[in-house]
Amino acid sequence: MARMPTMFVKGDMFATPEIKAFAHGVNCAGRMEAGIAVAFKKRWPAMFEAYAKKCEEGTLQPGDVFVWKEGDQVVFNLAIAQEETAKPKLNAxxxxxxxxxxLAKADGIEKIAMPRLGAAKAKSGLDWTRVRKVITETAEIAPVTLMVFEQFVRQPAGE
Structure with a gap:
């Protein structure tokens, strides 16, 4: 199995043309009201509705992944917190x-873009140094490149 690197970059993952697979952390309460979750909700409203329904039914639990496919894009919703205001759990x-x-390997996906998972809010988020280490160690044995957008940088219009 080929090992793939983790790439830590700056930029706008939604404006990076070669990226067709995205991942982000979600709660199990069915809410996407802050941070990058709002961008996911606006970009894939049908995904948000399906995710909210799974949460309402209680079928999404910490550690689960809700996969959404739309056109040629895939979104991996990683359930990392029980409640919207709860601190994410590193084990989840x-x-x-x-x-x-x-799931990405089984689907032939070679690259997944993601924001800083679980580290959105300084006081209620996970320690980014620990999360970064987990992501790096996970990717070292994975056949998928994890492209982590550590800092959002909007691309100028027309690019």
Missing amino acids: LVTALGKTIE
């Missing part, structure tokens, strides 16, 4: 990230 992130890589 590790489990969900592992599942994401297995």
Whole structure:
């Protein structure tokens, strides 16, 4: 099995043309009201509706991955927190990230773009240094490149 690197970059993952697979952390309460989750909700409204329904039914639990396919794009929703305001759990992130890589591998996906998972809010988020290490170690044994957008940089119009 080929090992793939983790890439830590700056930029706008939604404006990076070669990227067709995305991942982000979600809660199990069915809410996407802050941070990059809002961008996912606006970009894939039908995904949000299906995700909210799974949460309402109680079928999405920490450590699970809800996969959404739309056109040629795939979104991996990694359940890393129980409630919207709850601190994400590192073990849920590790489990969900592992599942994401297995699902991507089975689907022939070679690259997944993601924001800083679980580290959105300084006080309620996970320690980014620990998360970064988990992502890097996971990718070292994965056949999928994880492209982590550590800092959002909007591309100028027309590019």
